[in-house]
Amino acid sequence: MSAVLRVHGLTVDYPIRSGMLGSRKHRAVTNVDLSIDAGQTVALVGESGSGKTSVARAIVGLAPISAGSIELGGETLVRNGSARLRQVRRTVQMVFQQPGGSLDPRMSVADTLEEPLHYLMHLPRHAIRVRVSELLALVGLGEQHRTRRPRELSGGQRQRVAIARAIAISPSLVICDEPTSSLDVSVQAQIINLLARLQQELHLAYLFISHDLGVVRQIADVTAVMHLGEIVETGPTDRVLDSPVHDYTRALLSAVPAIDRVAPTTTETAKSISAGE
Amino acid sequence: MPTMTLEARGLRVEVGPSHARRDVVRDVSVLLYPGEITALVGETGSGKTMTALSLLRLLPPGAEGSSKTLRLGDIDLAALSESEMGRIRGSRISMIFQDPLAALNPVRTVGFQIAEPLIAHRRMNGRDATQRAAELLAQVGIPNPAYNVKRYPHELSGGMRQRVLIAAALACDPDILIADEPTTALDVTIQAQILRLIRAETARRGLAVLLVTHDLAVASTIADRIQVMYGGTIVERGKTREVLGAPNHPYTKGLLDSVPTVRRKLTPLQAIPGSPEGVAAIERGCRFAPRCPYAIERCVREEPPLAEVSPGHESRCWVFAPPKERS
Numbered sequence: 001m002s003a004v005l006r007v008h009g010l011t012v013d014y015p016i017r018s019g020m021l022g023s024r025k026h027r028a029v030t031n032v033d034l035s036i037d038a039g040q041t042v043a044l045v046g047e048s049g050s051g052k053t054s055v056a057r058a059i060v061g062l063a064p065i066s067a068g069s070i071e072l073g074g075e076t077l078v079r080n081g082s083a084r085l086r087q088v089r090r091t092v093q094m095v096f097q098q099p100g101g102s103l104d105p106r107m108s109v110a111d112t113l114e115e116p117l118h119y120l121m122h123l124p125r126h127a128i129r130v131r132v133s134e135l136l137a138l139v140g141l142g143e144q145h146r147t148r149r150p151r152e153l154s155g156g157q158r159q160r161v162a163i164a165r166a167i168a169i170s171p172s173l174v175i176c177d178e179p180t181s182s183l184d185v186s187v188q189a190q191i192i193n194l195l196a197r198l199q200q201e202l203h204l205a206y207l208f209i210s211h212d213l214g215v216v217r218q219i220a221d222v223t224a225v226m227h228l229g230e231i232v233e234t235g236p237t238d239r240v241l242d243s244p245v246h247d248y249t250r251a252l253l254s255a256v257p258a259i260d261r262v263a264p265t266t267t268e269t270a271k272s273i274s275a276g277e
Numbered sequence: 278m279p280t281m282t283l284e285a286r287g288l289r290v291e292v293g294p295s296h297a298r299r300d301v302v303r304d305v306s307v308l309l310y311p312g313e314i315t316a317l318v319g320e321t322g323s324g325k326t327m328t329a330l331s332l333l334r335l336l337p338p339g340a341e342g343s344s345k346t347l348r349l350g351d352i353d354l355a356a357l358s359e360s361e362m363g364r365i366r367g368s369r370i371s372m373i374f375q376d377p378l379a380a381l382n383p384v385r386t387v388g389f390q391i392a393e394p395l396i397a398h399r400r401m402n403g404r405d406a407t408q409r410a411a412e413l414l415a416q417v418g419i420p421n422p423a424y425n426v427k428r429y430p431h432e433l434s435g436g437m438r439q440r441v442l443i444a445a446a447l448a449c450d451p452d453i454l455i456a457d458e459p460t461t462a463l464d465v466t467i468q469a470q471i472l473r474l475i476r477a478e479t480a481r482r483g484l485a486v487l488l489v490t491h492d493l494a495v496a497s498t499i500a501d502r503i504q505v506m507y508g509g510t511i512v513e514r515g516k517t518r519e520v521l522g523a524p525n526h527p528y529t530k531g532l533l534d535s536v537p538t539v540r541r542k543l544t545p546l547q548a549i550p551g552s553p554e555g556v557a558a559i560e561r562g563c564r565f566a567p568r569c570p571y572a573i574e575r576c577v578r579e580e581p582p583l584a585e586v587s588p589g590h591e592s593r594c595w596v597f598a599p600p601k602e603r604s
Contacts, residue, residue, distance in 0.1 A: 047464035048435075154552040155321070184320035185491065186568075189535035189548035196545065211464065214537035218546060241539060255469040256539050257494035263522040 002074070004172045004205040005059065005092075007034040009068035012054045028054040030229045031068070034207075036222075038172065039199065041206040043220035043237065045213060047252070051229040052209045056175045059207070060092055061085050073172060090120055093166035097178040099158035103150040109136075109161050110146040116168045135164040138201075140194060156187035160194065167198060175207045180215060192218055213256050217241055225249045282452050282485040283309040283332070283370075287345030290327045290336060299557065301340070302327050303510045309453060309485035314476070316488045316496035316517070319506035320532075320553040328506070329455050329489050333370060334362050349452065368398035371446035375458035377438035381430040387414070388426030391445045398449050413444040417474060436467035440474065447478060454479075457489040472499050493536060497521055505529050508556040508564025511583065515590030525592035528565045563595070571596045 012029035029051040036042045044052040057063035059070055070077045072091050093116075096102040103112060113135055117128045136145060139160040150158055159179060166174050176195065180188040196219060198204060210216050216223055217237060224234040225248065233246040244250045290302035302324040309315055319325040331342040334354065347355040349369060354362065366372075374380045382390060391413055392406035401409065407426065414422035417440040430438055439459060446454060456475065460468040476499050479486050490496055496503050497517060504514040505528065513526040524530045534547035551568040559567070566576040575595050583591040584600040592598035 047466065154554040156552050156554075184553055185493070186320060186532060186535050186549035187552055189537070189546035190550075192537065193545045193548055212537070213465075213539040217539050217542050218537040218544075238542075251466060253539065255466040257465075257469070257472070257492070257498040258538065258540065259494045259497040259521055259533065259536060260518070261521050261533065262518070 002038065003035045003071070004038050004040075004073060005034065005036040005207070006071040007032060007055070007059065007068065008071075009033065010055065010058060010065065010070065011067040012051070012058050012063050013066045014064070025066075028063075028229055029058065032226075032231055034224065034231075036173065036205045036207060038205055039203045040222065041199065041208050041220045042222045042224065043208045043210060043216040044224050044226055045210055045216055045252075046226035047211060049228075050226040052226045053177055054229075055226075056094070056177055056207060056209055059088075059175065060094060061088055086120075090169060091171055092173045092175060093169065093171040095159070095162050095166050095174060095176045095179045098182050099155065099162045100150060100182075102162055103158060103165075105150050108147050108149055109141070109153075112161060112165055113168055116165060120169050131168070135168055138167070138198065139164040140190075154187075155183050156190060159183060159191055163191075163194065163198070167202060167204070170202070171204070173205045173207065175209070177209045178211070179208075181210070181212065188215070195219065213241065213253065225252065280311075281308055282311050282350065283307065283487075284346055284348045285332055285344055286347075288328060288331055288342070288347075289344065290324070290331050290340055290342045292340045299560070301509050301557065302331065302342075305506070305509075305511055307332060307487060307504070309487055311452070311483040311485050312480060313501040314479055314486040314488055314499055315502045315504065316490055316500035317504050317506060318490055318493060318496050320491055322508070322553055322556050323506040324509040325489050325491075325506050326457055329372075329457055329487060332453075332455065332487070333366055333372060335366070364398065367394045367446075367451075368449040369451050370453040370455065371449070371451040372455040372457065373439070373442045373446050373459050375461050377435065377442045377462070378430060380442055381438060383430055386427050386429055387433070387441045391426075391441065391448055394445065394448045409448070410444070413448055414441070417441075417444045417447075417478075418470075419444075434467075435463055436470060439463065439467075439471050443471075443474065443478070447482070450482065452485060453487070454484050455487045455489070458491070459488070460495060461490070461492070468495070475499065493521070493532060505532070507553070508559065510564070510580075511593065512565065513590075513592045514583075515587075519587065519590040523587075523590075525586045525590070525597050526565075526594050527569045527571050527597065529592075531568075563593070 010029055010032040013025040013027050016024045016026050032055055046052045054063050058065050110132055113132045114128050117123045117131055141160055180191050208220055220237045223237040223240045224231045227248045233240060233249045244253055286306040288302055288305040289300060291298050292301050293299050305328050317325045330336050336342050344355055388407050388410045391410035395401045395406040395409055411422040411426045414425055419425050419437060419440055460471050488500060500517050503517050503520040504511050507528050513520055513529045524533055531549040535549055537546060549568055556564050562577040563580055566572040581593050581595045582600050583593045584598045586592050586598050
């Protein structure tokens, strides 16, 4: 199968300003390998500071790459020069955690969706109009939303707009960075179902970044667990979550609170966290 | 049943200008018992934080609270003057918040901030209070308290900061602890530690805790009772096991079905249509009716009362919890 994205030995260092004695570096990502096939979802999970967002940012050219290679659709991007970046943007799009922050508050929904069609696809005006309608329908919004601005939309609707913008140019890979963690639970489920449906219809590949293992179970084919900048365990999602091998994965899984939905008529089960540690 | 520590009934919070006043909290009661954790669970706009703040009489400007009953033991909190209420806050009722960094003063040591309520409420001198602060840090599981008491918030991790806030909240040995999303900003491994700490201190001190959270899993893990809020009122309440094991209200059921679980894959997730964000615009009937698959005509017209579905388990629904007709 052809890989949409292949990352090999990726290392990301952030410079730290440290006075006159030159600069030091903070290593955020160490020697990460990743491969995503068309139509596949790979989840990067880990806690804050694990480097999962840095991996995503490096792929789209938003973080400095110290070592390693990134291949998109078979083409190697060694350095992210300006011409290269434009090409990246035609293949890879991103959906961010806070749709409130990633959408321009002054732009209507239609303006937001037209922008990539105009600048990256160079579509003529009437084709843009048709495509915007198509996109709205794809993400479950209607024509009445065309003229709305972000503040006139709910959190879930904003995230639908951000997703429509990401898929507007028919990318092969969409990077979703905690796309549901700012949403209410009842809305989160809608967005997860939407992402799953779009993947089937459009054969999209997702790099899905999340700290929520429940969401990951729901959406990812492959899960890679990151800890302190390195991938400590990777494999099919069911294998990683059902029989984790690495100690850190086990610790992470045992910390996830679960909803105890046992009906009260059955025998009393001990509370998972009892009094007095 | 042990004696109630806090009894709040008929809580109401109104916001907005006088010509367009609306309720964001309606007919809510909060009953807290020593050694027990009650979770107030809800999504955006459910009124859970406003409910918590109204117990402390700490509503933001523009919001006005009222109650039928607001008692702490024998004290009628509603009748207290502002300065009398100030002596209750931080000594008998304490609160911890979601973002510990925002709740801590960046230019003061953590020791000072834990000692402050002791000096203010208990009239301790600075030296004794600092000594006590170090003891409290040890109790909440911070290593090397004599050293850490002198450190500043930015020098500590998120989990340690939340422990510091808990230490400060517990400093005056309060009867009530109100925790508003105390673990939402934390990683899961740290969240588990903080929940364990809250559970342990609740048992050890006989605290009565109100845990405000959007996370049913967190409530499931540590709460004895759950009150589910939607659109400014309680739609279901009861023992945790009753509410989560045998949910009655369509909103509670929908919420439970829409949470992805790490244990197994559910395809597709049963999402609740619509969004909780528009709920404030609904002025009558059951606020959940527009999103409810079971809604009947009466639901849109008239808001149902809380009715008992099993002993101690109540739900507000015409369809699943019809109130018994009075003869």
